[in-house]
Structures are given as C-alpha cells and as structure tokens.
Amino acid sequence: MTLLSVENLRIEVAASKAAIVEDLSFAVERGEFLAVVGESGSGKTAAARAVLGLLPPGLRKAGGRIVLDGVDLANVSGRQMRTLRGPVVGMVFQEPMVSLNPAISVGAQMAEGLGLHERLGKREIKRRCLDMLARVQIRDPERTFDAYPHEFSGGMRQRIMLASVMLLKPKLLIADEPTTALDTLTQREVLDLMVGLARDHGTSVMLITHNLGLVSRYAQRALVLRQGRMVETGTTRQILFSPREAYTKRLVEALPRRGATTKARQGGEPLVSVRGLKVGFAGRQRLFRRDSGVSAVNGVDLDIAAGETVAVVGGSGSGKTTLGRAMLRLIPTTDGEIRFRGRDVTATVDRDFRLASQLVFQDPYSSLDPRMRVGEIVAEPLRHVPQLTPSERDRRVEAMLDEVGLAGLGKRWPHELSGGQRQRIAIARAIVREPAFVVADEPVSALDMTIQAQVLKLFERLQAQYGFACLFISHDLAAVEQVADRVVVMQGGKIVEQGSRDDIFDRPQHDYTKALLAAAPVLDFAGAAAERASG
Amino acid sequence: MRANTAIGGTLIALLLGAAGTGAFWTPFDPLRINLRARLQAPSSLHWFGTDEFGRDVLSRIMVGAGASVVIALITVLLAVTAGMVIGCAAGYIRGWADRIIMAVNDALLAFPGILLALAVMIVVGANKAGLILALGLAYIPSVVRVVRGTVLSIREKEYVEASRVIGNSEVYSMFRHVMPNAIAPVAVLATSMFGWVLLAESALSFLGLGVPPPAPTWGNMLAASRPFMETAAWLSIAPGLCIALTLLGINLLGDSLRDRLDPRMAHG
Numbered sequence: 045m046t047l048l049s050v051e052n053l054r055i056e057v058a059a060s061k062a063a064i065v066e067d068l069s070f071a072v073e074r075g076e077f078l079a080v081v082g083e084s085g086s087g088k089t090a091a092a093r094a095v096l097g098l099l100p101p102g103l104r105k106a107g108g109r110i111v112l113d114g115v116d117l118a119n120v121s122g123r124q125m126r127t128l129r130g131p132v133v134g135m136v137f138q139e140p141m142v143s144l145n146p147a148i149s150v151g152a153q154m155a156e157g158l159g160l161h162e163r164l165g166k167r168e169i170k171r172r173c174l175d176m177l178a179r180v181q182i183r184d185p186e187r188t189f190d191a192y193p194h195e196f197s198g199g200m201r202q203r204i205m206l207a208s209v210m211l212l213k214p215k216l217l218i219a220d221e222p223t224t225a226l227d228t229l230t231q232r233e234v235l236d237l238m239v240g241l242a243r244d245h246g247t248s249v250m251l252i253t254h255n256l257g258l259v260s261r262y263a264q265r266a267l268v269l270r271q272g273r274m275v276e277t278g279t280t281r282q283i284l285f286s287p288r289e290a291y292t293k294r295l296v297e298a299l300p301r302r303g304a305t306t307k308a309r310q311g312g313e314p315l316v317s318v319r320g321l322k323v324g325f326a327g328r329q330r331l332f333r334r335d336s337g338v339s340a341v342n343g344v345d346l347d348i349a350a351g352e353t354v355a356v357v358g359g360s361g362s363g364k365t366t367l368g369r370a371m372l373r374l375i376p377t378t379d380g381e382i383r384f385r386g387r388d389v390t391a392t393v394d395r396d397f398r399l400a401s402q403l404v405f406q407d408p409y410s411s412l413d414p415r416m417r418v419g420e421i422v423a424e425p426l427r428h429v430p431q432l433t434p435s436e437r438d439r440r441v442e443a444m445l446d447e448v449g450l451a452g453l454g455k456r457w458p459h460e461l462s463g464g465q466r467q468r469i470a471i472a473r474a475i476v477r478e479p480a481f482v483v484a485d486e487p488v489s490a491l492d493m494t495i496q497a498q499v500l501k502l503f504e505r506l507q508a509q510y511g512f513a514c515l516f517i518s519h520d521l522a523a524v525e526q527v528a529d530r531v532v533v534m535q536g537g538k539i540v541e542q543g544s545r546d547d548i549f550d551r552p553q554h555d556y557t558k559a560l561l562a563a564a565p566v567l568d569f570a571g572a573a574a575e576r577a578s579g
Numbered sequence: 580m581r582a583n584t585a586i587g588g589t590l591i592a593l594l595l596g597a598a599g600t601g602a603f604w605t606p607f608d609p610l611r612i613n614l615r616a617r618l619q620a621p622s623s624l625h626w627f628g629t630d631e632f633g634r635d636v637l638s639r640i641m642v643g644a645g646a647s648v649v650i651a652l653i654t655v656l657l658a659v660t661a662g663m664v665i666g667c668a669a670g671y672i673r674g675w676a677d678r679i680i681m682a683v684n685d686a687l688l689a690f691p692g693i694l695l696a697l698a699v700m701i702v703v704g705a706n707k708a709g710l711i712l713a714l715g716l717a718y719i720p721s722v723v724r725v726v727r728g729t730v731l732s733i734r735e736k737e738y739v740e741a742s743r744v745i746g747n748s749e750v751y752s753m754f755r756h757v758m759p760n761a762i763a764p765v766a767v768l769a770t771s772m773f774g775w776v777l778l779a780e781s782a783l784s785f786l787g788l789g790v791p792p793p794a795p796t797w798g799n800m801l802a803a804s805r806p807f808m809e810t811a812a813w814l815s816i817a818p819g820l821c822i823a824l825t826l827l828g829i830n831l832l833g834d835s836l837r838d839r840l841d842p843r844m845a846h847g
Contacts (some may be wrong), residue, residue: 372744403744411737414758414843420793425745455844473741 045416048072053108065272079263080252083492087272097125134214139200144193151189154208176207199230220252232563235518257565298497300526314347321380340366342537355516355528363537368483402474406486408466412458419454426476448472468481485567521564584835590828601641609638628813639795646796651776657715662722670730692717709782729761770833774826
C-alpha cells in the first residue's frame with residue numbers, strides 16, 4: 045500500500061523560475077526503506093522538504109501532486125499541515141550540532157511534540173520519553189532528560205533527535221544525510237538504531253544520502269537524482285549492480301577501489317620520524333586551579349619514508365587530526381620527539397622543515413582566503429623561494445593550475461568555484477613548492493562522491509609525479525584503501541595497530557580495527573541481504 | 580542597490596562640491612557683518628537667509644562644509660587606523676597584551692565619548708586640531724572592540740593556518756590574511772562614526788568647546804541658531820538639513836562601498 049506518492053513534482057526558485065526539481069515522480073510503500081541518492085545540487089533535500097511543506101525561503105512548489113497517507117497536500121491548509129508533521133511524517137536533519145535548541149533541555153524538547161499531538165499527562169509524557177531514550181541506547185535516560193544538548197557528542201545528539209522524532213510514531217521518517225557528520229562507528233550505530241526503530245513501528249524511511257555503501261546496507265529501493273531530475277529508480281540490487289543509466293554507472297564506479305601500492309623506497313632513514321609523541325590540551329582555568337587537561341595524542345611512534353602514503357584512521361576524538369597538526373609543528377607538543385631527515389625539529393622552528401612540509405585541509409570553503417584571487421593563493425608559497433623571478437613565478441603558478449585541471453582560472457575568486465575546484469586549489473597551493481611531506485586532513489570528506497574520486501585520483505597522480513610523502517588522515521576507509529601504502533589505526537590518542545594496507549584490510553588483528561572495518565559502509569550486497577533476512 | 584549608490588554618490592558629490600567651491604569663492608563674505616540685513620528670510624539674494632549678524636547663511640554653510648568634512652574625515656581616519664592596529668594586536672597576540680589593552684579599552688568605553696572628548700579638549704584647547712584629536716581618541720575604543728572580536732574569529736580560520744604552514748611570518752599573516760577580512764565590520768562602523776563625529780562636533784561647539792567663532796562649522800552654526808529657532812527657523816534648518824543629508828549620503832555610499840570591496844558580493 046502506498047504511503048507517499050509524488051507525481052510530476054516541480055520546485056523552482058521563486059525569483060528566477062529556475063527549476064530545482066523537475067518532473068519528479070516516486071512512491072514510498074508502507075514499511076519500505078527508500079534511499080534517495082544524489083550529489084549536491086541534485087534537489088534531493090528540496091524534494092524531501094516539499095513533502096513536509098517546509099521548503100526554504102526562496103523556493104516554491106510550482107507543480108505536481110504530493111499525496112501523503114491518502115491526503116493530497118495541495119488541499120491542506122497550514123494548520124492541517126502542522127497536524128501531519130509529527131504523527132504522519134517526521135524528519136531527522138543532517139547537522140546534529142545545530143538541530144537541537146541549545147537553550148532547552150533535552151526532555152523539554154522531546155516532550156514538546158508529544159504535548160502538541162497527543163493528550164497525555166505530564167507523567168505519561170515523561171515515561172514515554174525515558175522509554176524512547178532507553179530504546180536509542182542512551183545510558184542514563186533520567187539524567188539525559190534534564191540535560192542540555194551541548195553536553196552530548198554529535199552521535200548522542202543524533203540519537204536524541206531520532207528519539208524525539210520516533211516518539212510520535214510517524215508513518216514516514218525522512219532522514220536527510222543523518223550520519224554524514226558522524227564518524228564510521230557512530231554512523232553504523234545510529235543507522236542500525238534507526239532501522240530497528242522503524243521496523244518496530246512499521247515506519248517507512250526515506251533516507252537521503254550520497255553514500256552508496258549505506259544504500260546497499262539499508263535500503264530496499266533506491267532513487268537516483270541528478271540536477272533535479274530522476275535518473276533511475278529500482279531495487280537496490282539493480283541500481284548498484286546493474287545500473288542502466290550512464291550517470292548511475294559513474295556513481296558506482298566513483299567508489300574508491302583498492303589501488304596499487306607505490307614502491308616506497310625501503311631502507312635508509314625515514315623522512316619523518318616520531319618517537320613517543322604526546323600532545324595535551326590544558327584544562328579550563330578556574331578561579332584558583334586549572335582543570336585537569338586532556339591528552340589528545342598519548343605516546344605515538346611513527347615513521348614515514350620518502351614518497352610513502354601513510355593513512356591514519358580512527359573515530360572522532362581518536363587524536364588523528366591532532367597528530368597531523370603536531371607533526372607539522374602547528375600545535376605545541378608536551379613530550380616526545382619529531383625528526384625530519386634525521387634532524388630534531390621538535391623544539392626549534394626549523395625553516396627547512398617548515399618549507400618542506402605542507403597541509404591540505406578538510407573544508408575547501410574555509411581554507412582559502414576569500415579576498416585573494418586563485419592565482420595569488422597558489423603563488424603565495426613561492427614567496428619563500430627567493431631565487432624565482434616574477435615571470436618564473438607566474439609560469440610556475442600557471443603550470444600548477446594546469447596540473448590540477450584549473451588552467452586559466454587564476455583570475456577568479458575562490459567563491460566563484462565549486463567545492464571540488466576549491467579543493468584542487470588547496471592541493472595546488474600545497475604542492476606548488478614541491479614539498480617533501482604533506483599532511484592531508486580528510487581532504488575529500490567534504491566533497492561529492494564523483495568529485496571525491498577525481499580529487500583522489502589527482503592526488504595520487506601528483507604524488508607519483510612529485511614523490512612527496514603523505515600522512516593521509518581520514519575516517520573514510522574506502523578512500524584510505526584506495527591511496528594508502530600503510531595504515532595506522534588510532535584510538536584514544538594511541539596507535540592500536542599499524543601495518544601494510546593489505547594486512548590491515550585483509551587481516552586486521554586488533555578488535556577496534558575489526559569494528560571499524562565492519563562498520564565501514566562498503567558495497568556489500570550479500571551481507572546486507574543476509575542481515576535483513578535474519579533481522 | 581544601484582539607486583542607493585547613485586543617491587549616496589550625488590549627495591556626497593554635492594557636499595564635496597560645496598566644500599571645494601567654498602574654499603575659493605562664496606556668494607558673500609561669510610564673516611562680514613551687516614547689521615542692516617540681519618535675520619532675513621531666504622530670498623533670491625540670500626538663498627538660505629541671513630543670521631543674527633546679517634551674514635549670508637549659504638556662504639557660511641559652504642565654508643562650514645569644508646571645516647566639518649575635514650574634521651569628520653580626519654577624526655574617523657585617526658580612530659579607524661589606530662583602532663585597527665590596536666585591535667589587531669590585541670586579537671592576534673592574545674595573552675597578556677590582549678588583557679592589558681582590553682582592560683584599558685573597556686575602561687575608556689565606559690565613559691561617554693563626548694565626556695572623554697571634553698576632557699581632552701580642556702587639556703589641548705578649543706581649536707580644530709584639538710577637536711580632531713579629542714574626538715579621534717574618544718572613538719578609538721569602539722573600533723578596537725569591533726576589530727578585536729573580528730580578528731579573534733578570523734585568526735582561527737583555516738586559511739590563516741594555511742599561511743602559517745606556508746612559512747609566512749605572523750606579522751605577514753596578520754596584514755595579508757587577517758586584516759583585509761576584518762575590514763567589512765570596520766567599514767560599517769566608520770560610516771556611522773562619520774555621523775557621530777559631525778554631531779559630536781556640533782555638541783562640543785554648542786558647549787563652546789568646538790571650533791571658536793566667528794569661523795563657521797555646521798555644528799557651531801546649529802548651536803548659534805538656537806535662540807532664534809522660533810523667529811528665524813531657517814538658521815537651524817540649513818545646517819541641520821546639511822548634516823542629515825550628508826549622513827544619509829555617507830551611509831548609502833558606505834554600504835555599497837563595503838559590498839564593492841568584498842569579492843563575494845561584488846558580482847551579486
């Protein structure tokens with residue numbers, strides 16, 4: 045039986061009449077798990093919000109029919125729509141950090157919906173909230189009920205969000221990239237909970253995502269969107285394993301695959317070597333004493349050979365980003381030693397080390413100065429290469445831009461370019477001085493999947509060409525599998541396992557590594573099907 | 580948006596035109612007293628009327644425009660430049676430097692600006708330079724506050740860290756990456772400050788501490804017109820209207836200037 049049917053939906057920008065979603069038709073059956081797949085700008089979020097009647101300002105529904113639970117939304121007033129939101133359709137948002145009101149306690153936020161839609165006593169409301177919090181595996185429901193959102197991590201907040209939405213037992217749950225901001229292990233936990241809850245209540249789920257691994261693990265049917273139009277729809281198996289359309293094929297092919305290991309020069313002394321590295325953050329200064337601090341990196345030993353790619357993986361809070369920054373001497377270390385080409389660079393500001401090392405950031409939107417043109421950004425590192433004449437410098441910048449596929453864009457501003465192009469600029473800036481050592485901190489996790497594949501490929505090609513060593517920090521095991529020679533697994537500031545890529549992926553030893561690998565959303569259709577059958 | 584720029588531009592062009600012309604030529608001598616023609620209403624001969632000493636108001640407005648614009652412009656420049664440097668230093672260096680600067684700054688902020696200016700004026704004396712210095716000092720603390728706050732947020736941005744990774748010095752990073760990105764809020768502040776200074780100048784003149792008579796400024800003309808408000812309203816209307824229109828022009832032009840300076844808005 046059909047719960048939601050959307051016919052010929054058209055959503056456009058009110059001012060310019062440009063279509064965001066065009067001629068989109070799909071249906072969600074009761075109890076079904078539908079995945080809506082698309083890259084940024086595909087209109088997947090706009091389509092979902094149209095179902096809720098919550099289009100962002102500036103967008104409007106310009107045509108088509110949405111029938112939800114037998115009600116045509118065109119005939120529904122604003123007041124009636126409000127009675128539908130909650131008991132009929134609920135939504136979990138992408139960003140758990142901002143989707144809970146920081147000024148209201150968790151309990152009050154959860155109770156809000158129940159109080160609006162059902163006539164229940166205070167006691168009963170609280171009881172139901174506590175039950176639901178326990179159901180989403182929150183350890184201390186009583187305390188959580190009275191706590192405020194800032195006391196919880198992203199994964200916990202997303203559970204609370206899920207709990208408050210599922211409290212009303214909606215017939216349809218729309219989850220818009222609910223775990224994109226979470227690390228792999230948490231992602232797995234939250235999604236498993238979501239699927240379990242949905243099954244208990246007979247709720248249909250519309251999961252909006254760009255992650256094909258998640259689609260294969262959880263969804264029965266999938267819908268592929270591109271630039272506001274439907275590319276194709278079908279069962280998950282058919283979409284992922286025998287896609288009909290070229291675009292879907294491209295998406296599937298863009299998934300990272302295990303690449304060839306580069307032959308790292310063996311023997312000799314390592315390029316960068318770290319011994320017993322510790323980094324602590326001081327606690328908050330109270331009136332008379334200082335709170336005990338936290339140590340983010342707690343005794344790490346690591347060697348990186350010239351030209352080698354070492355990946356650091358781990359959940360959020362494992363200290364992997366801190367390790368990268370500390371190795372570049374961007375944050376002070378509390379203990380231990382960093383050697384570069386055999387020289388101790390821990391205490392002194394070593395000019396050679398600074399000029400030979402570089403960093404690529406995660407977010408291409410905040411790592412480029414908005415007031416500098418692309419060419420200026422890429423030229424900046426060359427300030428410190430004094431023997432270059434201005435014309436040589438310009439030539440080198442142009443060659444570099446050409447290298448990353450941005451030839452002729454030197455006069456543009458960063459904001460005029462897409463996320464993928466901006467990340468290419470950031471890579472060009474890091475490579476232009478031909479460094480010996482590059483730290484790449486989640487360089488592709490903010491990008492769309494086809495763009496991720498392109499940027500990873502570019503990165504690999506540049507590495508082969510320039511031969512720099514790379515510390516590749518990521519929680520995305522698929523990307524790691526593609527680029528890494530060696531993998532280091534971190535948990536709680538310590539290295540729990542390290543080894544060659546094939547060893548780690550094929551023969552993991554430590555429990556944490558095994559858990560990470562098991563949680564990684566990969567295209568694993570057989571496993572997912574078995575899980576569903578047994579569940 | 581376009582219309583605002585045009586209106587702002589026209590008003591400021593008129594102001595500068597009047598000030599520029601006033602420096603070389605005025606319809607009458609702005610200082611010549613003619614008691615037979617005192618308190619005349621606006622006419623074809625005296626467009627804006629005459630004051631209690633029979634001086635031509637239009638001529639005085641034109642000469643006063645020059646004085647007021649120079650005072651306001653230099654004061655704002657002084658406050659913004661000093662405020663930028665102090666605020667950037669506090670926000671970028673942090674630690675003890677920040678604490679000391681901000682303690683002094685907040686103490687100064689606690690005084691009303693006009694009171695601070697009054698105190699300075701009493702020390703340096705009532706003349707144009709003294710006025711500029713006094714008002715400039717009085718407005719530095721608010722610029723420092725705004726700049727420090729902005730710098731604190733910008734210095735944590737990844738592009739500033741990227742600059743450090745490149746090997747740029749802290750001072751270079753501050754001037755090349757932090758300061759340009761901190762300009763937008765300061766530009767907004769500076770435009771409204773221009774207005775405050777014009778008004779403060781008239782307030783100080785009103786108290787007898789501004790530019791001493793007989794030299795005209797809009798502020799002291801407005802102050803001198805007070806006793807005649809009921810019988811010769813044009814004496815207040817002319818400088819008052821000039822101040823209001825100048826503020827409008829500055830604000831409109833300031834807004835479009837800020838957008839023009841920001842590459843993210845310039846093409847919008």
